[in-house]
Amino acid sequence: MQLEPNAYIAATEQNQSLALTAGPGAGKTEMLAQRADFLLRTGVSRYPKRILAISFKVDASKNLKERVQRRCGAELGSRLDSYTFHAFAKRIIDRFRVVLTGNDALNIGYTIGEVKIPHQQILFLDLVPLAIKILHNSEVARNAIRQTYSDVFLDEFQDCTNLQYELVKLAFLGTGVRLTAVGDTKQKIMGWAGALEGIFLQFSRDFGARPLNMYRNFRSQPKLLRLQNEIILTLDPASVMPDEQLTGQEGEISSLRFDTCANEAEWIADSVLQWIRDELVPTSEIAILVSKQLELYAAPLMAALEARSVPYRNEQQMQDITSEPLARLIVDYLQCLYGERYPDAWRSLSKLLIPFEDEDSRSSAKQTFGQFIRRERQAITKEDVGGDRYSSWWERVRSFLKFIGVEIATSLSPDYESKERLDEIVIETRNRINDLRRLDADLLRALCRFSDDQAVSILTIHKSKGLEYDSVIMMAIENEIFFGDQEANRCAFFVGVSRAKQRLVLTHCEMRQRPEGYTGRWSEHRTPQEEYLGYTC
Template sequence: MVVLSRRIRSEDWKPVGVSELEVNALQVVRSVDNRSVIAGPGAGKTELLAQRAAYLLQTGASPAPRRILAISFKRDAATNLAARVRQRCHRIHAERFDSMTFDAFAKGLIDRFGQALPERWRPRSDYEIMFPGDRDYREFLSRQIGVPPAHIGTYADIQAISVKTFERRHLVGTPLPLDGWLQPTPAQWAAGCYWQRFLHEGKKSFLSFSMIGRLAELLLRVNPMVQDALRLTYSHLFMDEFQDTTPIQYELVRTIFLGANTVTTAVGDNKQQIMRWAMAMDDPFSAFDGDFGATRTPLYNNYRSSPELVRIQHILAQALDVQAVAPVSKTVGTIAGASCAIWDFSTPGVEAAHLAAFVAAEIKAQALSPRDFVLLVRQKASEYATVLEPAFVAAGIPMRNEAGMVGAIMLQDLLVEAVSKLIVNVLRLAMATRAGRHWTTCQEALTALVGIAHDDEIAQAKFANELDAYVVTLKATYPNSPKSKVASRAIVEDILRFVGREKVVAAHPAYGQGGWLDEVLDSVAGHLLASSCNHTEWSSALDVYEGIHAVPLMTIHKSKGLEYHSVIFVGLDDGAWWSFANDQIEATAGFFVAFTRAKQRVVFTYCSHRGARTNIATLYQLLTNAGVKKVKIA
């Protein structure tokens, strides 16, 4: 890894930590105008943005003290991009790179400036996050809202509002009017009642993330000083996974940065749009190109998948975009036999046993690890885990349902929570026999958290001594991993006291809202205890916590942005894809996403006990067209 802290001339700059970039990628890295980048699976979207950040920071194209803002749809994507920039840049430069999700960005604006909103739209400062669904909207419209004034409409008009579209079309479908809807339709009146109920009734305000996004956009319209501050702060804006951007998120960005001198780069792949159900725009790239005058730039290389998988991917891609250009694989195939197959099983039990035996054999034959494999399902991961996990354990391979809940948080989300990573880093440093490789990671993370400047050598040396002393005490106090909930929570609180709760909240404002930090800490303590049940030694318990030696099971949506040697998609049947007919485009995009996670192999499994495959015959036909064979396994 090569990182530079000195400023270098633009013409002398070269890609950092990689041998080369494709021509179009290098052009985007050096660009001075707005760009929309269409980058297919394995094209290196994260690497492209990391290299662009390195170029801008190292050459002074983003001059200090200005910063770069990167906003992504998923937290995993935001975390991964921040980590990649730290690998490519000196710490001095990486400190000027802010990577977060759209939701976190909007929430940060409301947390800092929300009290400047007009009274009608002003939430209480201690508002809490809610996650309403169709059932909640049905309850509100049918029982809670009551009869509208006569000049608005009738009770029947309110009952005629579709629960499925109430949020998307009416509640957050358009920017909020400063003074409310002056001559509202029945649906607008209902939306206004919903807003006022959850903003002002009761002791606390309750907001969904979509509501927060709309409030943030209004905040920027009525407070131009906040808009000006953001424009002055950020010289460049990156938008990752742009195909999944919602109108709420896009309009927030447009309100802030349209017409500013902030240079914007939007990166994504319209063939991987799998969030239409969550209000993703139909064609955000065209909107962005039109509004921001962006130059569209495609990437053609695939650095992830073998040539045979890339060939099949292209056939799938053409079902989503007939003009899709065939990508070029830059990876060598390493396996013998078929790179893709459909396995038919007689029962789920036979399926589970065969998959476990197959993974065990491949791990041994090719010197792979369990994390080189992934089990993907469309939905209801826990039901599949009930059958699959015993078979994998019997084969000597742990399997973990990463879509399972730990307290109020999904396990996969918990592992990327900032406070979860912080606690694991400190425990790794304290409990490892040879902790050298954990020292730099831990010290850099903590010194930034407690606010020590990178060039304050005296303060850094003092903190290093304090950290040394603390981890010695921590190991002496807790020599073994916890065996009770009380002990587990005590360890978590001990580390938090050393770092400082207020410092954690200051660095991650979301933890200052409601009881979210305590919910995360409860989940961390619960997962730490569960990981310690069969392991007294800390190293083994922490390995289990992070799932280092377990085959992960997750849903398609949670696999986005990840990659594995072999992808095993369990359950290619009508039952799992029950909604296929409702939105074939999104379903096919999900199928494409699942396929493109693989570097070397994709296996689809089918079991007639779970359902037929009539409704999803289109997907099977795509695989048949690509020459993928079905194999019946007794």
């Protein structure tokens, strides 16, 4: 992979902190992985110092850790600690809990739950504020963290909140620790959650960070890049892509008007079916995006897809449970147990259950897991009643959870330190699979809908952030849905269009019938969002 000049500087910088802004598809996570590889292999991060990487999502945190281990191997890669902000805060609390006093004091076995119980249980949202209190009040805690790390990576930094930035400053401001903040201000769509304005400029001032910009986009075809560049001219003229990056005629863009939302839904469903059947586009490489109120806007489309037997995932409905690592683990296990052609599921299980240690440990763990799978398959054969090979699937899940034990389950997320939360995830996973089996009784096909292996994704723009697809359809490019803060709307629109690698379709309607049973504000007569649609010209 040929790094552009600024990416090479960012990967190999040995002295300064860095404020790196990069557009969608520029390889931000790849750059961080290469920087970690450089720091660890060259000894710039000198043993026993470690590297701390802080992300906003569990998946992003795990992705970076895996990339670094693939490059460096287990020994060097083990010196990268990759956490979410909340997981990092929890580690501070667990280690220095005794600093907390009064109403904040916590017992050694404290849990995280839905309600506060003095000294026994805190809320998930309490993690960062309590970690801040510890660092503010304890020089020992501050020094321990500072002496542990040589470098800190801050991913998706444009979404950093005031409290999260305060935690970073308390831990590392005024020290010799190098910080690398990476993000894209054009994708800042978390203002509603408290994301700071001007965070990169503030960070550069506070930490003396060198500003850098990565321009190259490895994701989208040239026609799509030119459209994105037109939006960048409005959002951030200084960040436009160079002309040589925009040459070529590859890629597809179209903008379509429909009389009614019913006609829109029929056309989208027919087109998706044609892409899958005739062009052999994988279903998981197709996404339909809506700015907001997905259930209301996409209801006719979901009915049209079901009529054509096109599998889809309503991400808004499924987002909470499918993003849970334990739910994903259960799905992976069931696919391995009942199916044969699920290599991704096998790899995922192996990473968790077969440790990155010496060969003897790996061999023993592999043998133990293999024996367990064989016993479970034998049990399925014996319990196969009336030809229903899935009759005992939930018993098999319970057996698996007992096999892996509480220690492995709780290691998947700091949330799972709460037994109540752990049990809740298990129950929600069972309920979701049962719901999907009502649509398709075959367990393996239902599991494919649960995961994103073989289904079209229907999701909001906010939930699409960080994802990419071959073909993207953005519905309802209309003034009636893009209301309020126009700068935030433009950023959201940019996020949506930049998800597409090969094909982008924008649609709008003249008439959207009020959804049945919906009594909230709703405009049936619609007007096109001329600015956004104009970018396709």
